[in-house]
Amino acid sequence: MLFPHLRHDLRLPAEEEALAGRPEPAFPLAGRHAVLGTPLAGPYPEGLAVADFGLGCFWGAERRFWQTPGVWTTLAGYQGGHTPNPTYEEVCSGLTGHTEAVRVVYDPSLVPYTALLKLFWESHDPTQGFRQGNDRGTQYRSAVYTHSPEHQAEAEASRDAYQSVLRGSGYGAITTEIRPAGPFYPAEEYHQQYLEKNPTGYCGIGGTGVSCPVGIAPADGN
Template identity: 45%
Template sequence: TKNKTDFHGVRRKPGSKKKTHRFQLAMFRLFSKPVGMLPENKCLPGRDEPIKDAPAKESKHYVLKGAPIYPPFPSGSEMISIGMGCFWCSESLFWKTKGIVSTHVGYQQGTTKNPTYREVCSGKTNHNEVTRIVYDSKVCPLEKILKIMFETHDPTQVMGQGNDRGTQYRSAIYYYNKDQKTIIDKVVKAYQEILNKKGKGKIATEVELADTFYYAEEYHQQYDAKPGSRQYCGLRPLGISFPDLSPKE
């Protein structure tokens, strides 16, 4: 019998149900999720070096052929990081949009240095699963990216999206400059007004200045496009659209 690998990549040997139960119990105790964000001194310490399974520096985008996933990016490009639940679900939403230079997924806005996926899933890093988007704002204004984001997930859910629950699944936008923050505030206000008219809840999207971005493991990058992917989607959009607020030419 071949060894089986669980969702988090832990290899298990064939054995009795009792051994399996003991393993599961041990893992539960070790990685049981806390509720909500942790004080920094309660988070896992991490490591000084990038994780060994991070994509190689010379890696190219699996879908946007030839595009780098590490800086430097083409002159004039901007970056924005978004959280919409599981990053498997969100990255592919932007590949067909004209003006998107590159995308990559990782962990951001937490405490643990160079975290692994397994550590992030423990809830003990404070990191969020995000898609970082590199875009040409002259071709694809930030407003268009935010329109896609808000229309394809439920921004009123707190610490989760659909069946995916936990701090790493929080709705979020992490910006890199003041101009982006101004645009984000405008879009959030406009969408909240529409949700109010529809009797929906308050937008819970976390909006913060981007902290250190840590690349997720190579197998997570452009996951949906790769052979053998799970084709999983936990997004739960509200089904409420709003006009494109991009500047008119």
């Protein structure tokens, strides 16, 4: 076992408790998306926007977004924690503070941010805390990491709208973390577009079946 001190109490570590990490990535990032053929790493072409989401295991989550018209590229990674340049094993230890995340690079003239928010909410159960289905751990928490004050406001408004309809369907409080994006660390090569490379691989993504009243009509802006 790499980490005999694995966290079992399902709480996020304080910064001083987190693993030290490293100043440089522990592994290289693949050049191009296995489905879309676009570069994974930035800088991205002018006119595109970036959105970051955590909704459980990033294998299935990434596929939901790369299948969306208007999305230019996607990549799996780690976000929301303390440890710089973590590895998958370190994230799974519960000692980095990261969640499994998907970076979505998209053309806002083709797909508005509100439509991505709608897909995010409907693709998982955002009321489960440090869990998503059978996947249990702080790395499976629900999160939206925003890249502008406008997106922060839209994400919070979408949460409030979805909370109302979820309560009407018998669900509890949304536990989704919504805050400005910090560093995004790409995951290892084998995680990138995993379900394209492994079509029968595990996908733990599943929604509540409750429609989100957000992004149904196109919105102005990114």
